[in-house]
Structure formats: structure tokens, C-alpha cells
Amino acid sequence: MTTATDFFKALDCLAASADPRIESLRWKVIREYSGLREVVTPLLVSQIGAGDxxxxxxxxxxxxxxxxxxxxxAEFVWGNFTDQSMSLHLESISTLLTAALVRMKALKNTPVFDDLTYRQKELHRVSKGLDGLSIALAIQKIFLPIIAAVNSPVLLNEYINQTKLAFIYHWSDHFNETYSAHMIDIANKIVDAILNSEIDRAIVPAGEIWLCNTAIQDQQASIADG
Structure with a gap:
């Protein structure tokens, strides 16, 4: 069963690595090794990262x-990160967040307001730099406390499984200026609605998380086709 400890562990994981070798490895997996079906071992990782x-x-x-x-x-391999897998993750996030908001409305009183105010200010701060990873992490630091606030171990466990750091890195690699603006707008609408005790107004943008991603992908495909 997922506990408060699991929530705080998941929250702590939402950060770039302080070790530049690990941070470099994360991006190499997303951008270079994704889908490679070579067997991955600690020795291989140490060789790639130039560590002992x-x-x-x-x-x-x-x-x-x-x-x-x-x-x-039964073998360890590099993760396989595709646009299709990202869409499936975002569809799950959208569904889980919507379910949490419906539950939040029924509970009528959840201890999330102070945390959301702080997280929204942090999103505003990082959005000025237009760094995709920073924005994606800040958005997840808004969504995760919303899920945790409704006290549903099932929802929280599934959400943590759907939003592992590798997914967030892959997702953030798609954060161009347009997509970043869309996701920031969605996150702000959700927070504002919750802070104003108008949960119904948060449910619609929560459902747009997956639709927003699909629309941006269609737009990018259209541009690529010329």
C-alpha cells in the first residue's frame, strides 16, 4: 500500500540529478539509447558514465x-520511449487527476491549499527560463500533491507508477514554447480553481492534458509534412 512516505519519496525524486554524470546518462537514455535492446549492467553504466x-x-x-x-x-535493457507511450502516460495522468478532483469535491476539505500556492509560484518562476525539464518537474510538483491530498492509496500508487522520472524527462523533451505555454496554462487553471473552491472548473483542464499533447503532436506532424 502506498503511504505518505512514498509520496514524499516521489516528490523528492522530481529533480535533476546533482551528479552531472547521472544527469548526462538520463538524457543519453532518452535521446540516444531509447529502444536499444542491449543488456544493461552496472559495469556498462560505469563505463558509459566514466565512473568506478x-x-x-x-x-x-x-x-x-x-x-x-x-x-x-528477464534482462535489464534501456527504456523504450516513444510518442505513443508518452501519450498513454498522459492519458493516464489526465484520468487519474480527474478522478482525484472528483474525490476532492466530494471530500470538500483537503489540506492542499498552502502547498499549491507555493508550487504555483515556483512554476511561475521556472517558466521564465523556458527550460522544458524545469517546467515539467514544476507541473508534476503541482499534480502529485493534488493526487495525494484525496487520501486514496490506489490513485497515488498508480500516479507514481505513471510518472517515473524517465517519463518526465521524455515528456519534457517535447516542451517547445507553444506546448510549454499550454501546459502552464492548464496547471494554473487547475490550481486557481482549487484555491477558489471551484473544483468543477479544475476538472475540464485536467481532461485537456492528454488532448493538449495530441493537438501539439498533430501540429508538429503537419509542420514536418510540409
Missing amino acids: VEWGHLAFHELRSQGFIEIVH
Whole structure:
């Protein structure tokens, strides 16, 4: 069962790595190694990251726990990150967030307001830099407390599983100026509605998370086709 400890662990994970070698590895997995079905070992990780064997084991464990390394046919391999998988994750996020908001409306009293005010200010701060990863992490730091606030271990556990750090890195790699503006607008609408005790107004933008992603992908495909 998911607990408050799991929530705080998930929240703490929403950050870039302080180790530049691990941060570099995260992006290499997303941009270069995605879908490669080579067997991944701590030794391979240490070689790629130019670290010793002990560092390789620690980095391997961290990358695996965050979704950058997966198990396929009883072997560890690099994660496979596609637009289709991203859309499925975002559809799940949209559904889970909507379910949490419906539950929040029924409960009528949830201890989330102070945290959301702080998180919204943080989103406003990072949005000025237009860094996709910073914006994606700030948005998740808004959504995760909303899920946790309704005291549903099932919702929280599923949300944590759907939003592992590897997904967020892959998602953030699609944050151009237009998409960033859309997602920031959605997050702000949800927060404003909750803070004004108008939960119904938050449900519509929550449902637009997946639709927004689909619309942007269609637009990008149209541009690519010329």
C-alpha cells in the first residue's frame, strides 16, 4: 500500500540529478539509447558514465528505479520511449487527476491549499527560463500533491507508477514554447480553481492534458509534412 512516505519519496525524486554524470546518462537514455535492446549492467553504466564499479552499481540502481532501465524477458535493457507511450502516460495522468478532483469535491476539505500556492509560484518562476525539464518537474510538483491530498492509496500508487522520472524527462523533451505555454496554462487553471473552491472548473483542464499533447503532436506532424 502506498503511504505518505512514498509520496514524499516521489516528490523528492522530481529533480535533476546533482551528479552531472547521472544527469548526462538520463538524457543519453532518452535521446540516444531509447529502444536499444542491449543488456544493461552496472559495469556498462560505469563505463558509459566514466565512473568506478561502485558508482556504476549506484547509478544502475537509480536509473532502474526511475524507469530509465527496464526488464524485458528477464534482462535489464534501456527504456523504450516513444510518442505513443508518452501519450498513454498522459492519458493516464489526465484520468487519474480527474478522478482525484472528483474525490476532492466530494471530500470538500483537503489540506492542499498552502502547498499549491507555493508550487504555483515556483512554476511561475521556472517558466521564465523556458527550460522544458524545469517546467515539467514544476507541473508534476503541482499534480502529485493534488493526487495525494484525496487520501486514496490506489490513485497515488498508480500516479507514481505513471510518472517515473524517465517519463518526465521524455515528456519534457517535447516542451517547445507553444506546448510549454499550454501546459502552464492548464496547471494554473487547475490550481486557481482549487484555491477558489471551484473544483468543477479544475476538472475540464485536467481532461485537456492528454488532448493538449495530441493537438501539439498533430501540429508538429503537419509542420514536418510540409
